Amino acid sequence: MTLLGRLLSNRRAGETHLAWNLPGLRGPELLTLTSRHFAHGEAMPLQHGAKNIGGDNLSPHLSWTAPPPGTAQLLLVVEDIDVPLSKPAVHCVALVDPASGELGPGALDARHPAAGVRVLRSTIGRGYHGPGPIKGHGPHRYTFQLFALAATLDSDPGPKAPDRARPRALLASITVPVLARGRLTGTYER
Template sequence: MSIVGKLLANRRAGDQGLAWHRPNLVGADTFQMTSPDFDHESSLGTIHAGKRVGGQDRSPALTWSPPPAQTAQLLLVIEDPDAPTKTPFVHAVALLDPTVDGIPQGALAADDPVPGVRVLRSGWGRGYLGPTPIKGHGAHRYVFQLFALTEPITAAGGKPVESAKPHAILDAGRSLGRARIDAFYERP
């Protein structure tokens, strides 16, 4: 066990900071999200982990049932509430065309997004950042959250969406509905 992981074992950001709990993103309707790459509350494969821990930083494939009819845009957020930080670590933020009903594996790559997906800033840089929890810190949960927005987000925090920080993007949206699927990853 890593000494750093052991020292930080009881320090976790917690669920309360997740986008899921933001008042502006709590929607009245819900829809379903699934993944062919993992089941809800199961482990993510190494391919989805960060390169630093032997993975490929490849975002999992996701599919979802139709969002509410009035959806103007979809907001996808992936967060780690078990990070030893003040707030959950943001692994990806993307805006999607409301007609998109799923994304293939690797669709959240900053340099090669799929049509209908705008990959935005994450916790470090742009695009999907695979799990890289501290060795010895235990299993971390990765929360994949999809929000059906009432209006498209064109700017956030006084900046264009491409340069806005993740939390400014989360503050800018208003949700009609939402879907969620959770996964775990523990560094060997």
């Protein structure tokens, strides 16, 4: 696997297609997103990594500053911007009650999410999927992005419903105003 990682070392998705840069998710950067488990730009502990690399696939603690008045829902998106694909890999998408103020470790578990958390589809499946980059590919950046939405996302049971939509389609279809946003980036390397 190390050879494959080295062969793909110059191929990275980059930030262009990151949720942060989508027109429908632009807004003022008023939220400060932090974690007890890692600081912005620092390595994420193995416990937050994927099970196939020896991790626990445990979503990290996250906390944020108070969202602005009028926030109806928070949207959390976690993406790997260094995956050797044309677009970042979506590792988690969740809708969060704005009154929660923080998420404890494991709060983004697909089977047992924390109160006030609704996990949606990601590139890999539902819930949080921790880092598991190709060995030898170099450091990967995992960007946790939090958006304060002025209205809840439509809960229509049709094919475009948040629970059924593919992550890229869902993110591209968001038209509700973003009142604030913030992000935190952790790294992981094998």
